[in-house]
Amino acid sequence: MIFSFAAGYDGHIIGSVFGVLFLAAFAALVHRHSHLRERIRLQDSLTAVIQSFLCRFDGRWKDFAADGADMMQKDCPQQSDLSVFGHASLYQYLSCARTLRGCRRLAAALTAVPPGRSKILARQQAVAELIKKPLLCLRLEARGRLLPEHHDTTELLEELETQPAGSSRIAGSRTIRFFPLIVLLSLILAGFGQLSWTAAGLLTAFQFLLAMAFHRRNQKILAPLASLTHELHQYEVLFREIEQADFSSTTLRALQQRLRDGGAGDCLHKLAALTDRVAMGRNLFFFVLANTLFLWDCHQAAAFSRWRESAAENLREWIDIWSEMEVLLSLAVVGHTRTVYTFPELRQGQPELTARRLSPLLIDEEKAVPNDADFTAGACIITGSNMSGKTTYLRALASSAVLAYAGAPVCAEFFALTPLHIFTSIQVNDDPARGISTFYAELLRIRQMVRFSRRKAPMLICIDEIFKGTNSADRITGAKEALRRLIRPWCITLVTTHDFELCDLHSPNDLPVTNCHFEEFYEDGKIRFDYRRKPGRCQTTNARYLLRMAGILSDEETDNLG
Structure with a gap:
């Protein structure tokens, strides 16, 4: 690709054409490799989930790392008396929760104080339906297992709900929309001999200096996405899985509808794609090339600001819906591992x-x-x-x-x-x-x-x-x-x-x-x-x-x- 573009620079138009083709081929290979790697990770996760269920039949579940010992309250002796938390406990047997919010919600559900009757019946209804859908439970748990253990979204939610000063001006700036078009047009004209390379080079250099002028502000705006590429993709798939499921119970349909009404799957897809693009900018070669030609970071900062304005306020609710699903999946474990069970x-x-x-x-x-x-x-x-x-x-x-x-x-x-x-x-x-x-x-x-x-x-x-x-x-x-x-x-x-x-x-x-x-x-x-x-x-x-x-x-x- 580099040599082809070099040939194009020397006046061989065919070199530029091949350079574009090689660039496209390289991008396709990277995309294919990422897709296959993700499929392998999902299969490994499915295998691990099935293995965890097998452990519940032969006693090895007592070796699960997540035993909820850190959730135990000193002023609640029932928790130790009844083995609610700790080694060989109810929590250790049941837990399918991966996020910190899900773990805490499951711990709160295992209580010695009876909650409201309607809350118990609503969960019973949802758990009963999940027990009848074991393959769906496997897929959801496998996807959830791809999240880091005790994944905590609290800091992310707080950052997303706080709009940095100046981000709206970047989102509405006409400079970042039209200046890259002018630079690209000048390079095309120079390539066909209609404009001097000096003029095109000066415009390109000016655009790079413009990108550097906005660099610090852009990084501040994009800071919440610094390390969330993988997690956001998993949340996107989880939300889509729930949105597309065929639920009949009132409780699960209500959770599903709340995701659909806010467009959770589509919004997370946009955010995950945006995070991918931000991650690409951490490559030095790409950073220089993309910001020089396209004001790349400015465009991503503007897109993120627009996403915040339209969807950030719903993200906390969506994350809470998944943490509740983690609780329901955990409670359904009883029905998946026992031949004799009943709802109280x-x-x-x-x-x-x-x-x-x-x-x-x-x-x-x-x-x-x-x-x-x-x-x-x-x-x-x-x-x-x-x-x-x-x-x-x-x-x-x-x-x-x-x-x-x-x-x-x-x-x-x-x-x-x-x-x-x-x-x-x-x-x-x-x-x-x-x-x-x-x-x-x-x-x-x-x-x-x-x-x-x-x-x-x-x-x-x-x-x-x-x-x-x-x-x-x-x-x-x-x-x-x-x-x-x-x-x-x-x-x-x-x-x-x-x-x-x-x-x-x-x-x-x-x-x-x-x-x-x-x-x-x-x-x-x-x-x-x-x-x-x-x-x-x-x-x-x-x-x-x-x-x-x-x-x-x-x-x-x-x-x-x-």
């Missing part, structure tokens, strides 16, 4: 929590043992041997409520509940730095429950081995007093314990206090568990057998204890 039924009236064949999401479906639940206002004292499944049962109930509030399906044949504020005391730790023992830490949890109960707001209270950090006499006395204050007409209170004395607890206000238990059985001299909830109090203990299993006691010593 939201009921009104007195506190209620009902489930049929409910199992925890975080336990492999083939290994999980399903259980039923049928709780109303009052208390249930849950007894049972060590390792029999009491704590897992509490977590399954409360974590399923968290999924229900997010709008996700739960792992059950049937699940219904009234909106309940979830309070837990399961994984209680001491804090030596603050001088707080395990017992006192649990007291603080119970105090929080008692104080909240005075609001008379519906509550689901899950307490595992109540007051386990103190001696048996104080534990029983303290537990009875605490439970009398937590057995209210607006509370479902579930308590596990090894103290059978609590099984005879009487309600101070005629609310039911029931008992259920988990137990072990023995086979070939070994302890076994069926992990099934049974009515009534437990009649067995297994501490001596667990001591033998741990190698602390011999068989003879175990028999003597018996």
Whole structure:
């Protein structure tokens, strides 16, 4: 191309013609190479998405880097008690979010505080449709995965919504529109001998000096596009994918229509193309040639200013729509990876929590043992041997409520509940730095429950081995007093314990206090568990057998204890 143009400069017109042809061929090859490279990246991303789903079947999902640990709130113990965030958590299993806004929105959705009924039902409707469209979910997640992890658009949105001074004057300047035409015409006339090369050269040099005069201002205007070429192309494709999808649910159609009304796909296409052109200007050879002949940077600054005036105000809304789609895709994971699932039924009236064949999401479906639940206002004292499944049962109930509030399906044949504020005391730790023992830490949890109960707001209270950090006499006395204050007409209170004395607890206000238990059985001299909830109090203990299993006691010593 260079030699052809040189020949044209020496007076061989055919050289100029071939120079143009070589330039066009080079541009086509670059475009083709970029297209193929993008297809390869998309295929790699699709493969990674499919692999992530396979990991959810064999337990490797616990190695996912995105576990939401940074989203955990210190004043919300339910998040650690129910494994909402952190290693082997609900967030780690579910998350398909790639952007920082999507991650935060998903974290906010996994809440122990019930949101409005309409919000839950709207998300349920959208998630249910996405579960029926697995290929669409794969494409969207694969495209989203091409964005940088925790991609944050906050700074970009703020820059785009702030129009730099002077940009409107550049956008409306006639100089940048007509002067390049004059320069090009002078070069053509010089090439055909109708004008001296000196005159054409002077005009060209003047135009380059003009470009340099505007250079600093242009760079300030174009600064938000400095490193966003790849990301903008991905957003463009994502918006077009959503715009063109065949949705039937009200929620997804509403999101889709908001993108269509603003022309999100077309606007992002223009911005992505503009960013490509700005990126080309970072090549020194192109920068000199394009600004010398076309006032390239001035044209891009003007185009960007016009785009800002027409579309920048909608970009924040479009980005938020994608972050909501990331949440919906994440919640749909339950339906894509489980054969038994249902959308919770939201009921009104007195506190209620009902489930049929409910199992925890975080336990492999083939290994999980399903259980039923049928709780109303009052208390249930849950007894049972060590390792029999009491704590897992509490977590399954409360974590399923968290999924229900997010709008996700739960792992059950049937699940219904009234909106309940979830309070837990399961994984209680001491804090030596603050001088707080395990017992006192649990007291603080119970105090929080008692104080909240005075609001008379519906509550689901899950307490595992109540007051386990103190001696048996104080534990029983303290537990009875605490439970009398937590057995209210607006509370479902579930308590596990090894103290059978609590099984005879009487309600101070005629609310039911029931008992259920988990137990072990023995086979070939070994302890076994069926992990099934049974009515009534437990009649067995297994501490001596667990001591033998741990190698602390011999068989003879175990028999003597018996």
